[in-house]
Amino acid sequence: MKDRLLSLDAFRGFAIAAMLLVNNPGDWGNVYAPLLHAKWNGWTFTDWVFPFFVFISGMAMTISLARRAQAGADKGLLLLSISRRALVIIGIGLLLNLIPSFNFETVRIPGVLQRLGLCTLLAAPIVIWCGARGVALWAVGLMAVYSVVQLCLPVPDADGIVHVGLLEPGKDAGAWLDRLLLDGHLWRQAKTWDPEGLLSTLPAVASQLLGVLAGYVLASQRQPAEKTMTWVLAGLASLWLGQVLDAWLMPINKSLWTPSYVFAMAGWACLVFAVFYWLLDAAPQPLARARWARLLHPLVVFGMNALFLFALSGLVAKMLYTVKFADGSTLGRVLYAPLRDSGLTPANASLLHALLFVLVMYAIAWLMYRKHWFVKV
Structure with missing residues (x-):
């Protein structure tokens, strides 16, 4: 304790x-x-919550891996341990979706815990085998791949009408992929798309990797005041970048988990954590x-x-x-x-x-x- x-x-x-x-x-x-949640584009206080969890998971992963690495843990066994944990989290999420009917034909497969577990599963090898620079490059790369698919791939909507780069409910590339692979197992309020869909998992992993980068600062030998200022400056820069991407690339959108949303929420996460860190662990008094x-x-x-x-x-x-x-x-x-x-x-x-x-x-x-x-x- x-x-x-x-x-x-x-x-x-x-x-x-x-x-x-x-x-x-x-x-x-x-x-x-x-x-x-915001009805579509934009964000509210509620849209903070899930990305904060993903970001925190990244920070905790850094601390956990650093501790095990110092103890001489084998990287393969480390990956196996983290993967097992991620699969258990996914399993708990699926079980909650099955309750109470246990109807496997219509159960929603995506979900909050499923996304959290899948992000951990995908981020783990990156964190284990890559340093801070590699983690940052992977985060940018995942968002770049997501953006290219969303903006450049022609896809049909639920009515069969083909669109390119149309970021509207059920008409984007992620919704098409969800219908293609998970038809009948999507969010029941929408049925044609899912806010925790497959394609948007890529930028969600980027959110976790940004948390990993924040965790590197936490695990460093810097002075507490320097750590706090690093998160504040990084948070402000991330918020600014989120606004730039909102204007020039894709809007801030939680359901699509757009890159602008990734940076905006990571920015807020850095700022909020900096406050907690200063008050509870770093204040000189x-x-x-x-x-x-x-x-x-x-x-x-x-x-x-x-x-x-x-x-x-x-x-x-x-x-x-x-x-x-x-x-x-x-x-x-x-x-x-x-x-x-x-x-x-x-x-x-x-x-x-x-x-x-x-x-x-x-x-x-x-x-x-x-x-x-x-x-x-």
Whole structure:
């Protein structure tokens, strides 16, 4: 415990708490705009969450690999270990998608955990066998390949009309590839495309590799103040590059995971992590660090079991709307009814439901923390 980096756990905890908040409103028809994904182009607070997870995974991968490399681990065995972990994460994601019907003919194959696991699977050999320069080149190369395919490959949409470089829902090259390989197993709200589709995994891997580069700074022998300033400057530069690419290449778009989105979200991730790092691990005043550690302790608690809490929250959310009573009402509707009828505005009632869901998950996280139950994959 004493060797853990509080800032990384707090950053991870911030991401999981935010994901629990945005994923569990009481009523999807009454949600404040920042707690919804952008309808297509652009971004909101909600669009921070998933790329932050991917970025954090890259940072953690750097630290983990550095520790094992120092212990003399064989690179082949190291790759095998990371690959096994990635496949387990993918398997958990598929299992959550199968619940409750276990209908293999229509199950959605892509998903959040599937993407996280696939990114780790693809990034691992790059990180193991390439240095920082190689990692950076791979990140740029993956985004370049993605951009060429998206902008230059003629593809038919769901109606058979051929387009080139049309970045609209269900009409881009990634949607065509998803229909070609995963037809019938895509996001049910769209059916003709998936926000965690195959092609957009390439720039998502680039997001993870940018996290790896940030992890190299963390693992370096630089002074804490220098590390913090490096992330701040890198974050600002990445935000600027994201805006340039938004104007000249492809718009910032989470569903397509465009290169502009990669750089914009990596920029924010660097800045947010720099704040956590300075407050919890780098500030020169020990008393100030101790005060911030107490204040941000709930985020650290969340971060210690982030993957488990995400999987558990997904399972609980499914059960809330699949467990039904004799009159046909679901458990979720019954539990939400007192908030809905409390006199609060619909949006505030919905938000309160999400906050209570986060508190329930925190209670579980706190109990696990107190018992020293840390679930590792």
